[in-house]
Amino acid sequence: xxxxxxxxxxxxxxxxxxxxxxxxxxxxxxxxxxxxxxxxxxxxxxxxxxxxxxxxxxxxxxxxxxxxxxxxxxxxxxxxxxxxxxxxxxxxxxxxxxxxxxxxxxxxxxxxxxxxxxxxxxxxxxxxxxxxxxxxxxxxxxxxxxxxxxxxxxxxxxxxxxxxxxxxxxxxxxxxxxxxxxxxxxxxxxxxxxxxxxxxxxxxxxxxxxxxxxxxxxxxxxxxxxxxxxxxxxxxxxxx
Amino acid sequence: xxxxxxxxxxxxxxxxxxxxxxxxxxxxxxxxxxxxxxxxxxxxxxxxxxxxxxxxxxxxxxxxxxxxxxxxxxxxxxxxxxxxxxxxxxxxxxxxxxxxxxxxxxxxxxxxxxxxxxxxxxxxxxxxxxxxxxxxxxxxxxxxxxxxxxxxxxxxxxxxxxxxxxxxxxxxxxxxxxxxxxxxxxxxxxxxxxxxxxxxxxxxxxxxxxxxxxxxxxxxxxxxxxxxxxxxxxxxxxxxxxxxxxxxxxxxxxxxxxxxxxxxxxxxxxxxxxxxxxxxxxxxxxxxxxxxxxxxxxxxx
Numbered sequence: 001x002x003x004x005x006x007x008x009x010x011x012x013x014x015x016x017x018x019x020x021x022x023x024x025x026x027x028x029x030x031x032x033x034x035x036x037x038x039x040x041x042x043x044x045x046x047x048x049x050x051x052x053x054x055x056x057x058x059x060x061x062x063x064x065x066x067x068x069x070x071x072x073x074x075x076x077x078x079x080x081x082x083x084x085x086x087x088x089x090x091x092x093x094x095x096x097x098x099x100x101x102x103x104x105x106x107x108x109x110x111x112x113x114x115x116x117x118x119x120x121x122x123x124x125x126x127x128x129x130x131x132x133x134x135x136x137x138x139x140x141x142x143x144x145x146x147x148x149x150x151x152x153x154x155x156x157x158x159x160x161x162x163x164x165x166x167x168x169x170x171x172x173x174x175x176x177x178x179x180x181x182x183x184x185x186x187x188x189x190x191x192x193x194x195x196x197x198x199x200x201x202x203x204x205x206x207x208x209x210x211x212x213x214x215x216x217x218x219x220x221x222x223x224x225x226x227x228x229x230x231x232x233x234x235x236x237x238x239x240x
Numbered sequence: 241x242x243x244x245x246x247x248x249x250x251x252x253x254x255x256x257x258x259x260x261x262x263x264x265x266x267x268x269x270x271x272x273x274x275x276x277x278x279x280x281x282x283x284x285x286x287x288x289x290x291x292x293x294x295x296x297x298x299x300x301x302x303x304x305x306x307x308x309x310x311x312x313x314x315x316x317x318x319x320x321x322x323x324x325x326x327x328x329x330x331x332x333x334x335x336x337x338x339x340x341x342x343x344x345x346x347x348x349x350x351x352x353x354x355x356x357x358x359x360x361x362x363x364x365x366x367x368x369x370x371x372x373x374x375x376x377x378x379x380x381x382x383x384x385x386x387x388x389x390x391x392x393x394x395x396x397x398x399x400x401x402x403x404x405x406x407x408x409x410x411x412x413x414x415x416x417x418x419x420x421x422x423x424x425x426x427x428x429x430x431x432x433x434x435x436x437x438x439x440x441x442x443x444x445x446x447x448x449x450x451x452x453x454x455x456x457x458x459x460x461x462x463x464x465x466x467x468x469x470x471x472x473x474x475x476x477x478x479x480x481x482x483x484x485x486x487x488x489x490x491x492x493x494x495x496x497x498x499x500x501x502x503x504x505x506x507x508x509x510x511x512x513x514x515x516x517x518x519x520x521x522x523x524x525x526x527x528x529x530x531x532x533x534x535x536x537x538x539x540x541x
Contacts, residue, residue, distance in 0.1 A: 058435045084437030096432040100424040108418070109425050110436035157437070 010069070011036045011161050011192040012057070017066035019056035019216075026052045028216040029066065034161075039183070039193040041203040043238060044213035050196040051093055053213065054163045058083055058090055070161060085113045086161075089154030093165040093196070097146045099139040103130055106138045107153045114158030123152045126182060144175035151182065162186065165196045176202060200238065212237045247511050250390040255507015256500065257396045257465075260403040261458050263499030265476065266483040267407055267492065268454035271414070274427045274490035275447040278337060278348035283480070284473025285356040286325050286452040290459020291374070291468045292363060293321040298376035314376045317460045325456025326449040333448040338441070356474065363470035371469025381464075399461050406457065407496045410450070414492055423447065427490070482525045488538025498536060 012034040019027040027049050034040050042050040056064050059080040068075045070086040078086075089110070098106055107120065107130070124131035127148040133141055141149060147167055154162060164183070168176045176199070184206055187193060197203040203210065204227060212220040212234070220237065222230045265287060272280045297312030297320065312320065332355065340347045381398050384391040414420040425433045426440045434440045459473075466472060483502055487494030502521050510517040528536060 060431050060435060079439075080431075080434040081437050081439045084435060090432075090435045092432055092435075096429050098425050098428050100428050101421055105421050109421055109433075109438075111438060113437055154436075 009036050010034065011038075011071055012194065013067070013069040014053070014057065015067040015069075017053070017056055017064065017068060019052055019061040019064040021052075021062050026061070026216055027056055027064075030056075030213070030216065030218055032211045032218050032221070034192055034194060036160075036192055037187070037190050038208045039187050039195060039206055040209045040211060041195045041197050041207045042213055043197065043200065043203065043210050043234070045237075045239060046198075048213045049216040050213050051165055052216075054090065054165055054194065054196060057163065058088065084110070084157075084159070087113055087159050089157055089159030089162045091150045091154060091162065091164045091167060093169070095146050095150040097138040097141070097149055099137060101138050102134070103136055103138055103141065103149060104134045106149055107134075107156060110153055110157045112157050114160070117158030118155045120156065123155055126155075126185070127152050144171050144178070147171060147175070147179060148182075151179075155186070160190075161192045161194070163194050163196075166198060167195070168197065168199045168202050180206060200234075210234070243511055246389045248508060250392075251507040251511045252504055253387070253390065253392055253507070254396070255504045255510070257400055257503070258506060259500040259503020260400045261462060261476070261499075262480055262483045262503050263407050263496045264403045264454055264458040264461075265480040266487065266495040266499045267410060268451035268458075269480060269484050270487070270490055270492060270495040271410070271447055271454075272451035273484070274492075275423060276333075276337065276348070276444050277341060277345065278352065279345060280451065281349055281353035281477070282332070282355040282359070283352075283452070283455050284475075284477030285359040286329065286455035286473070287459040287462070287476065288363065288468075288470060288473035289328065289359060290321045290325045290456030291463040291466075291472060292367075292459070293317060293324050293456065294376065294460045294463040295372060295374050295468045297321075298374065299372070311376070314378045314460075314464070317376070317463075318457070321460035322453035322456040325459070326453030329448050329452035330445055333445050337448065338444070341444070360470045360474065367470060369469060369471055371467050371472065373467050374463035377464035395464060399465065402461060403458070404500075406454070410454070411492050411496065479521055482521050484535075486521075486525050486528045486535055488535025491535065491537035491539075494535060494537025 010033050014030050014032050017027055017030040018025070030053050032040070042053060044050050052061060055061050057068050059078065064076065066076060070083065070088060073086055075083045075086060098109065101109060107123065129145050130149055130152060133145060138149065151164070151167065167179055171179070180202060183193065187206065195203060195207065208224055210222045211218050214237065220233070222234060265283060269280055269283050272278055294314065294317040297317050301312055302308045302310035336351055337348060340351060377395060381395040384393045385397060414423055422433070422438050422443060426438065426443045430440045462472070483499050484495060486502065487498030502524065505524070506517055506520060509520045
């Protein structure tokens with residue numbers, strides 16, 4: 001875990017993060033870091049606290065404690081809407097496409113947090129399906145199109161740290177491949193990405209590093225190079 | 241039945257006039273319910289406050305400041321009334337309502353109902369239940385137009401046109417502008433909207449301001465027609481709630497169209513069978529609830 005100690009050029013550093021929903025204590029001191037341009041995954045069983053980790057970074061849980069440094073700025077005390085303006089884009093597990101907005105309104109909804117986001121033209125080039133359906137009600141799209149829309153709308157804002165939650169869940173293999181291509185493209189463009197992923201094979205192909213979460217704590221970290229040597233260990237964590 | 245068309249048309253016009261008030265008030269209620277999840281029982285009280293703002297500004301402001309000739313004109317009241325009422329709303333939202341969003345509807349309902357009773361009680365103490373007439377109707381709106389089938393008071397026509405314009409403006413704001421897309425998104429999924437960097441608590445305050453300012457505007461416009469009394473809001477608000485339920489809670493267009501249509505219906509029924517006029521809206525409400533529980537324009541859950 002030597003790389004974890006390197007704090008230089010970090011886009012995200014989470015230290016001792018605790019989070020609660022009402023009385024239930026969900027995260028018990030999460031620690032991990034992501035350097036600029038890196039893609040890391042959060043692996044673990046259902047209910048281990050991966051989605052909650054993303055929500056806690058955004059201040060969407062109940063009470064939280066510890067430290068969340070985004071791009072060198074402490075975010076633990078900030079209200080949710082200010083955290084987005086540090087350059088964080090979130091693609092929630094349930095996708096959360098707005099049914100009262102059409103596709104283009106969905107794309108235009110998140111305010112720009114930096115000036116260098118993608119233009120609508122670039123986004124439509126990346127996801128041509130969205131161009132064809134731009135006047136449709138957001139929730140009329142297919143599952144795959146909704147997933148693309150959920151990712152596309154945070155690219156417009158100029159956010160450089162993307163928190164992507166289960167972006168392949170319930171999608172056909174051909175769509176998963178397409179989503180994988182766009183994630184690779186985003187990484188190539190220098191985005192920093194935290195991926196919560198159930199599909200380990202999908203994650204293994206694109207990540208620099210994997211963090212394993214169990215019972216609200218990071219219990220292990222495996223880099224891409226160590227992956228084949230650590231397969232048994234990971235299988236045990238994930239129970240596959 | 242032998243009822244002259246002329247009588248039907250005149251009652252329809254008067255009904256439309258009432259409908260304009262229903263539309264303004266139910267629009268505010270619908271906007272507030274959609275965004276804040278609060279059934280705003282204080283809506284009638286804010287309407288009453290709007291009317292009193294006009295009355296006090298016209299008849300009392302000068303006396304209070306020691307210069308009898310100083311009056312807030314009707315036109316000034318049209319702007320200032322909604323702003324004053326809206327500001328009171330902001331205080332209510334920031335200090336009290338804000339704490340209730342996470343709990344059951346019932347708490348917001350009880351709080352706003354209590355506020356309505358307090359506002360009504362205070363004004364009843366100073367002005368009596370019967371209230372006072374408003375004397376500030378501008379001269380240019382005196383008299384009547386000849387519509388062919390009836391002479392229709394200019395002021396009532398003004399009231400209809402103004403509220404239609406305002407209703408359409410609010411619809412446009414919510415359905416067609418960027419701010420409106422924030423409001424719609426915040427209504428649908430506040431957490432994700434916040435995570436995108438939109439200040440949802442601020443939007444809620446703004447929404448409450450807008451909603452009660454609409455009630456305040458309706459109150460100012462009502463002042464020259466109905467007598468200004470502490471109870472004027474609670475008499476009207478029951479009908480307005482029926483309108484919102486028929487139109488569909490939280491539907492903007494539903495509130496506007498239903499408000500106008502039911503005012504019209506009420507007017508026309510008055511010609512055919514007057515005793516039914518006060519009840520017909522509630523009969524319609526019962527039927528609509530049986531047929532479409534989410535309301536005419538509401539989305540089925």
